[in-house]
Amino acid sequence: MDLYRGQYDFKNFSTQVHDFDPGINPYPGGLFWTVPIGPQDHVNLGRGTARMHAANMAVQDFFDIPNALFRFEGPPASVDATCSFDIHWTGPVTSRGRVKTPGSTGELVMTAATMTWSASNSQGFRFVSNPSGTTSVFAQVGKISNGVFAE
């Protein structure tokens, strides 16, 4: 979850001020920004719906994507943080397709999503998203088999 001041800068990252993620464990080749979460609502491929939510999840604030990847700022490279979020995949389904990634099989369904979230870090920074006016840039649900399950 990334925060920018004034405008997005996806090339130079001059406007990015916070990056909340759970890290890469172990660094650098391990699980990438992935952590267990509690049980979630079922994904419905027919309707293109799903929900993912969490409260007070422990993450780190790396401040920007490059530092989250290469950890060259600081020390410290990051500070403790927590986040809460609620994401709804709402449909409607706009297209369906098969998975084409080598070593994987399955079906993917294009849909739409909305999200509300908040985060804070140990330095006293807090952020609360505005629930209105979010843009679903890319949203997808699917059923996947990879690795040994795709054989």
Place this chain on the structure above:
Amino acid sequence: MREFDLDPRGWDLPPPTAAHAHHRHSYLLSRRRFLGSMAGAAGIAAGAGLLPVSALAAKPSNAAPKPTAQQVTLNGVTFSLAFFGPGVDPSSIGDFNGFVAVADVQGNGTATNPDGSTEPLLFDTDMRLMSGVYVGQDGAVHKGTFGFV
């Protein structure tokens, strides 16, 4: 499939420290662009996802999932990272069988700084859900739900 921009020449961020000199040409990426595309990027190699039997025979001591077999090498650093996009397996977990969901959402909100001042900020997210069964690092099949945050 979105643009993949890995040109470091315009970066304004400070260079890596000497201790991390091997990262000095670090590619700076937006999460949205970096994770949202795999088209035409030099230095990227996607793994096939098939694990050798020996990998399953070795039994580490925990049930944590294994990372995806898809890999991305940036400036000599290799990450176990799955992209997302039409037709692309977005799971960050390898040896996985289950449901996935991906949300790249943008919006705005209000930040409160440590000095008490407030300001509007823009957000950009790449959030993913993975729920199903997987072969853990202990070699056993487990059921679980994971978030890519």
